[in-house]
Amino acid sequence: MRKRLILLALGVALAFAVVFATGSLRTGEQERGRLPLHVPNDIECAESHRLAEEMGLTLQPGWIYLCPSGATDWDGGDHEGITCPYRDCPAGDGPYIAANPGRVENQSHLNAVVLHESVHMLRFTGALEGDPFDECSVDREAARRGANPAYLNYCPS
Numbered sequence: 044m045r046k047r048l049i050l051l052a053l054g055v056a057l058a059f060a061v062v063f064a065t066g067s068l069r070t071g072e073q074e075r076g077r078l079p080l081h082v083p084n085d086i087e088c089a090e091s092h093r094l095a096e097e098m099g100l101t102l103q104p105g106w107i108y109l110c111p112s113g114a115t116d117w118d119g120g121d122h123e124g125i126t127c128p129y130r131d132c133p134a135g136d137g138p139y140i141a142a143n144p145g146r147v148e149n150q151s152h153l154n155a156v157v158l159h160e161s162v163h164m165l166r167f168t169g170a171l172e173g174d175p176f177d178e179c180s181v182d183r184e185a186a187r188r189g190a191n192p193a194y195l196n197y198c199p200s
């Protein structure tokens with residue numbers, strides 16, 4: 044009887060610990076990045092993620108999709124989006140792609156950012172051929188996969 048009570052108490056403690064850890068993880072991911080996010084409520088991270096997956100730019104095993112998120116580089120500069128292929132990244136544990144809806148104009152713009160970062164990701168993992176650091180060709184691939192060229196900045200047209 045006493046053993047059962049102890050086991051029950053352990054079970055309850057474990058359940059609380061798991062809930063707490065899960066909650067803090069979610070909050071932690073949303074609070075990563077340094078600038079406050081002013082996310083227009085008609086711009087949805089999930090929609091951009093869905094589009095990327097539909098266009099064959101699947102989130103790679105072990106990678107994290109951080110959105111909404113600050114997209115901060117190592118120097119503290121903030122971007123529309125960023126890809127960090129390492130374990131140790133500016134916003135914490137990587138690898139991840141991060142997108143900041145607070146810095147875009149509309150859904151089409153966020154889609155372009157997420158498609159662009161997703162191409163970086165697939166090139167880093169080798170799932171897609173091409174130089175992961177070549178911004179212009181990353182933009183071209185993103186455009187082939189549905190990104191609005193008006194929001195791609197790296198290739199002079």
Ligand SMILES: [Zn+2]
Nearest residue numbers: 159163178181
């Ligand atoms: Zn890029």
